[in-house]
Amino acid sequence: MALLDIKGVTRRFGEFTAVDNVSLSVEAGEFFTLLGPSGCGKTTLLRMIAGFDLPDAGSVLLDGEDLAHRPPEARPVRTVFQSYALFPHMTVEGNVAFPLQMAKVPPRDRPQRIAAALEDVRLTGYDKRFPHELSGGQKQRVAVARALVTHPAVLLLDEPLAALDAKLREELQIELINLQKEVGIAFVYVTHDQTEALALSHRIAVMNHGRVEQLDVPSRIYGFPNSRFVADFIGQCNLYSGQVVARDGTIVAIDVPSLGPVRVATRSEPALGSSGTIALRPEQIRIAAGAPADAPGNHYRGTVADLLYMGDVTVYKVETSGGSRIEALLANSQGGGAKFFEVGDQVEMSWPVDAGHFIAG
Amino acid sequence: MVSGPPLAFLLVFFAAPTLIMVLASFRSPGEFGGLAPLVDASGRIDLNVDGYARLVTEPVFAQVFVKSAGYAALTTLVCLLLGYPLATLIARSAKKHRDLLLLLVILPFWSNFLIRIYAWMIILGPNAALARLVNRALAAFGADPVPLLFSAFAVLVCLVYVSLPFMVLPLYANLEKHDRTLLDAAQDLGANAWQRFWRITFPLSLPGVYAGAALVFIPALGVFAIPDILGGPDDTLIGNLIKQQFLETRDWPFGSVLSIVLTAAALALAGGATWVARRSGGASRA
Numbered sequence: 154m155a156l157l158d159i160k161g162v163t164r165r166f167g168e169f170t171a172v173d174n175v176s177l178s179v180e181a182g183e184f185f186t187l188l189g190p191s192g193c194g195k196t197t198l199l200r201m202i203a204g205f206d207l208p209d210a211g212s213v214l215l216d217g218e219d220l221a222h223r224p225p226e227a228r229p230v231r232t233v234f235q236s237y238a239l240f241p242h243m244t245v246e247g248n249v250a251f252p253l254q255m256a257k258v259p260p261r262d263r264p265q266r267i268a269a270a271l272e273d274v275r276l277t278g279y280d281k282r283f284p285h286e287l288s289g290g291q292k293q294r295v296a297v298a299r300a301l302v303t304h305p306a307v308l309l310l311d312e313p314l315a316a317l318d319a320k321l322r323e324e325l326q327i328e329l330i331n332l333q334k335e336v337g338i339a340f341v342y343v344t345h346d347q348t349e350a351l352a353l354s355h356r357i358a359v360m361n362h363g364r365v366e367q368l369d370v371p372s373r374i375y376g377f378p379n380s381r382f383v384a385d386f387i388g389q390c391n392l393y394s395g396q397v398v399a400r401d402g403t404i405v406a407i408d409v410p411s412l413g414p415v416r417v418a419t420r421s422e423p424a425l426g427s428s429g430t431i432a433l434r435p436e437q438i439r440i441a442a443g444a445p446a447d448a449p450g451n452h453y454r455g456t457v458a459d460l461l462y463m464g465d466v467t468v469y470k471v472e473t474s475g476g477s478r479i480e481a482l483l484a485n486s487q488g489g490g491a492k493f494f495e496v497g498d499q500v501e502m503s504w505p506v507d508a509g510h511f512i513a514g
Numbered sequence: 515m516v517s518g519p520p521l522a523f524l525l526v527f528f529a530a531p532t533l534i535m536v537l538a539s540f541r542s543p544g545e546f547g548g549l550a551p552l553v554d555a556s557g558r559i560d561l562n563v564d565g566y567a568r569l570v571t572e573p574v575f576a577q578v579f580v581k582s583a584g585y586a587a588l589t590t591l592v593c594l595l596l597g598y599p600l601a602t603l604i605a606r607s608a609k610k611h612r613d614l615l616l617l618l619v620i621l622p623f624w625s626n627f628l629i630r631i632y633a634w635m636i637i638l639g640p641n642a643a644l645a646r647l648v649n650r651a652l653a654a655f656g657a658d659p660v661p662l663l664f665s666a667f668a669v670l671v672c673l674v675y676v677s678l679p680f681m682v683l684p685l686y687a688n689l690e691k692h693d694r695t696l697l698d699a700a701q702d703l704g705a706n707a708w709q710r711f712w713r714i715t716f717p718l719s720l721p722g723v724y725a726g727a728a729l730v731f732i733p734a735l736g737v738f739a740i741p742d743i744l745g746g747p748d749d750t751l752i753g754n755l756i757k758q759q760f761l762e763t764r765d766w767p768f769g770s771v772l773s774i775v776l777t778a779a780a781l782a783l784a785g786g787a788t789w790v791a792r793r794s795g796g797a798s799r800a
Contacts, residue, residue, distance in 0.1 A: 203702055205698060205701075205702075224701075225698075225701045225702050226701050226702070226703075226704045226705055226706055227704075230702075231702060231703065232698075232699070232702045234695055234698070234699055236693075236695055238693070238695040238696050238698065238699035239699075240696060240699075240700070240713075240714060241696075241718070242717045242718055251700070251703055251705075251713070252703035252704055255703055255704030255705050255709065256704055299703065300702075300703075303703075303704070
């Protein structure tokens with residue numbers, strides 16, 4: 154039995170269905186992420202786990218117990234709010250002590266619990282500070298310490314790093330991973346940032362329009378998206394749709410208008426004439442000045458139409474003679490050059506048949 | 515610091531009158547009221563501390579001060595108990611309704627202060643429904659009928675009535691700014707409704723409570739019209755005493771002494787409230 158079970162949960166606001174028949178389960182000790190664009194229902198789902206909102210249908214079970222009749226204050230789950238929601242009139246110590254007082258933890262046990270929680274988030278010595286005396290990252294850590302000090306069954310995090318700058322965010326991501334490993338409490342993490350989801354999670358549920366589009370480990374979400382939406386939402390992706398025109402064992406050829414037949418390996422067995430989409434990551438495409446000697450599965454000629462120099466990598470947008478655009482990415486460490494091609498250069502692009510991922514439909 | 519026009523305003527409307535009053539408090543009363551000449555017939559400058567001495571030697575004045583402070587404190591407490599739920603209700607109601615509700619709070623200001631006090635004479639009068647209802651209830655328990663009008667009760671009811679907006683407005687201004695997420699967080703951390711109020715909402719509203727208390731207490735301390743019109747013989751407050759000195763007894767110097775003590779007490783209280791509010795407010799700056 155899973156620790157947290159979401160069974161057929163639906164939540165409607167008037168005509169709008171925020172969460173549409175979602176079922177998923179979170180295991181003990183798991184770092185689970187709800188990922189999706191704003192309005193996809195991830196925050197509504199989180200609020201229903203916390204108890205701030207109730208499902209119109211379905212149930213939320215913790216350790217097999219239906220939480221429907223438990224108000225938020227009686228649920229053994231804690232939330233880290235996006236705005237941290239630290240109590241401004243209490244010190245760091247007062248904030249972390251608050252849930253212990255509410256849980257009637259004996260006063261003599263509190264100092265030790267508070268010290269341990271602050272040590273977990275590396276804030277030892279900040280006890281007497283007020284929230285307005287802390288930086289954004291420190292506030293975030295206090296919010297986490299406050300939520301963890303009572304050892305909840307599940308910790309819910311609502312975009313806890315969204316308000317921080319990129320560098321600090323990366324630092325705190327690493328800290329969150331380590332903290333989660335250390336305390337062993339299941340985390341349910343809500344974010345719209347796909348890189349954050351990929352970096353942090355054991356498993357990710359990608360949500361769209363109130364539904365779970367795909368639920369899997371990060372590498373499979375990235376490498377084997379099961380829908381156009383997931384492929385497009387997670388990272389950069391070339392998406393080519395067309396009809397299946399040939400099949401030879403595990404390799405199918407798809408006739409993409411403006412590009413011609415593209416061959417891709419797939420374990421699914423799509424019928425001839427059915428439609429499908431090939432999802433191709435920019436970093437999987439080889440881009441060169443001339444035709445490579447060992448030309449693999451697919452290759453096309455084109456002209457560099459746009460390029461984005463990003464320092465570590467350069468993104469080339471190449472237009473083929475058929476009018477199709479292919480986005481390819483080249484790490485600039487190769488050959489030590491800054492850029493390999495300029496806008497207007499003729500280039501050859503190629504990728505092996507097992508580079509792309511076939512999505513039926 | 516205060517400078518420019520505000521400083522000029524304070525000098526003209528506060529410092530100068532206060533100075534005149536301080537000076538008057540050391541002078542002698544005139545034969546037919548007013549003040550005796552500063553330089554008397556024999557060429558002596560006539561300044562004395564007789565008024566201040568009276569304040570110390572005759573305990574009745576201290577008693578009236580204490581009674582006035584008691585009325586003002588009770589008024590403040592009742593206003594807080596009535597105003598807090600009202601301010602909370604307004605702060606939590608939909609944005610489009612708030613302006614209307616606030617308008618209703620200040621609506622009584624549109625009619626004259628004295629007229630509103632006289633209205634209470636009618637409401638509390640012996641032939642009004644309220645008095646009849648109360649006395650019928652008392653009679654049912656075998657108790658003697660009581661007059662509602664010309665009593666401490668009437669004075670307090672009217673004091674609360676005229677003061678309530680001064681409690682509600684600063685409280686509303688404070689409560690309206692509260693971040694709802696803090697209450698969600700408190701609830702998430704295990705706090706029930708009472709604990710959320712007592713540990714989060716109330717401490718964060720203290721600057722509003724102090725401001726409201728000062729705005730109610732200080733005017734209530736010096737009030738004279740309400741006890742004059744609605745009070746009984748025992749409801750003479752410091753404001754009435756001051757008024758008597760100037761208009762009836764015509765002892766301006768002693769009236770000035772009482773006024774100065776009242777002003778000093780009010781200033782000390784306002785200063786104290788500001789100091790406390792700043793200390794507790796320091797922590798709620800976020």
